[in-house]
Amino acid sequence: MSEHSKEIQVSGMESKFVKVALTIVAVLLIFVGPTYIPYLMSSVIGFEYFVSISVGAVFFILGIVLIVYLIHKKVIT
Numbered sequence: 001m002s003e004h005s006k007e008i009q010v011s012g013m014e015s016k017f018v019k020v021a022l023t024i025v026a027v028l029l030i031f032v033g034p035t036y037i038p039y040l041m042s043s044v045i046g047f048e049y050f051v052s053i054s055v056g057a058v059f060f061i062l063g064i065v066l067i068v069y070l071i072h073k074k075v076i077t
Contacts, residue, residue, distance in 0.1 A: 019075045026066040033059025 034056040041052035070076045 019070075022066065022070060023076060026063050026070060029059050029063030029066065031063075033057075033063055 037059055038049075038052040038056040041047040041055060042049050067076070
């Protein structure tokens with residue numbers, strides 16, 4: 001086995017389905033994280049406002065990190 005094939009097996013990005021799914025998850029984290037999640041947490045579930053905003057910010061940051069990772073791995077060009 002060449003070193004390149006080992007890297008692909010470890011990263012798990014050989015499938016188009018995985019690439020598309022990770023891209024959709026990243027976009028949902030970026031757009032839904034800071035908008036709908038805090039609304040649902042504060043209005044529907046009844047969490048404190050600042051807790052819900054913090055969770056939304058964490059989801060947004062995770063989405064940005066995932067997008068940067070996908071760009072670095074050349075999944076998104």
